[in-house]
Amino acid sequence: MNETTFFLLVALLYGGICVAGGWQVMQAERRQAWRRRISCRFVSLQNRLSLQIHCIAIGSWRVQQRMTTAIMATLQGILHRPFITVVTLGLLALPALIALVLSPQSERENYPDARVQADPVVTALLRGEQLVPPPALPPDMFLAKELDLIRPHIANASRDWTLLDSEFRQRLLTVFKLMENHGYQMALIEGYRSPGRQSQLAQLGPQVTSAGAYQSYHQYGLAADSAFFRNGKIVISERDPWVMEGYRLYGKFAETAGLVWGGRWHMMDYGHVELRKPAKLQNKQYYCLKYNYSLPWN
CATH class of the missing domain: 3.30.1380.10 (Muramoyl-pentapeptide Carboxypeptidase; domain 2)
Structure with missing residues (x-):
């Protein structure tokens, strides 16, 4: 198996896993949950815009305070949805793990050998x-x-x-x-x-x-x-x-x-x-x- 075929198979496998994972997530979440999420995103966007305008007026120290609050809110969201977080991180890391495990390695120096015919x-x-x-x-x-x-x-x-x-x-x-x-x-x-x-x-x-x-x-x-x-x-x-x-x-x-x-x-x-x-x-x-x-x- 040459390198082109190998990485093509990895790409197809990764794409299939992503599609399957996305389908499972979509089935697990109800439409109402997506509506609430979109609404929250819209409100969050409004808050960020308001925050930027507010920061111009009151100074940089409030920016740090609001940024800390936003980070904590993001972490809480991750903790409340551990399954989705784990699946997402796993999908992101999967191509690198597959390439590391299945790619051909040389026995010394970790360099590929050239395949040539004897002259x-x-x-x-x-x-x-x-x-x-x-x-x-x-x-x-x-x-x-x-x-x-x-x-x-x-x-x-x-x-x-x-x-x-x-x-x-x-x-x-x-x-x-x-x-x-x-x-x-x-x-x-x-x-x-x-x-x-x-x-x-x-x-x-x-x-x-x-x-x-x-x-x-x-x-x-x-x-x-x-x-x-x-x-x-x-x-x-x-x-x-x-x-x-x-x-x-x-x-x-x-x-x-x-x-x-x-x-x-x-x-x-x-x-x-x-x-x-x-x-x-x-x-x-x-x-x-x-x-x-x-x-x-x-």
Whole structure:
């Protein structure tokens, strides 16, 4: 079921419930009650007009007094008709509740995945030779201030390819190779991320990450952040048309390689890709032993 069909069904269901609820309310109330209500509304309107004219003459303190009286009268009306109040509030909240419960959710980061078909060229590359990671870039390249503004504390990030999942590593290297064939040299700026570092980044706010420890695929060696390497510098700026074209190609090749691309998320992360392996996320103790990290509750 696509999103258009889903929200159309929700709208039809909500409309039907509203019609049924309105019919029940109309049947429960007699005509005489509606006449009294209309009469009261008319009198209330007259009182409000009189109040406004009166306030001009006597000052603002009486406005506050009358407003308080009107609010109390409204609250009393709500208390005298609790059934209608509850039904009205329920109908207003129903669409949001239905959308929250029935809308599709991703397992990590709460972002939807792109559904793409595997590309034959990429599939052939993945079945071919085992690609070797490129030489590591000098650490000084990751100390630039403009780089740290976009990627906080990136100088302390891990860029060790051996800490990545073997299948994910080969898929990412395949994407790097395809990008190189199109004139873009890629650089890994962060791969595996410890739970401690993930918690520190989460404390910086949702503009950095909304995922806490063990809520990101970085903790399992199944995610990586990459950027472009041009003229001896790491380039991330989204204001550069050359960079944005590169991100477009990067996302295309990543998705055809079976990876999830962060450029399609609500808070777009163009350099982020990950390989979804839900079965591997069940055993946290295994990853603590693999990466020599102690669980916080041990």
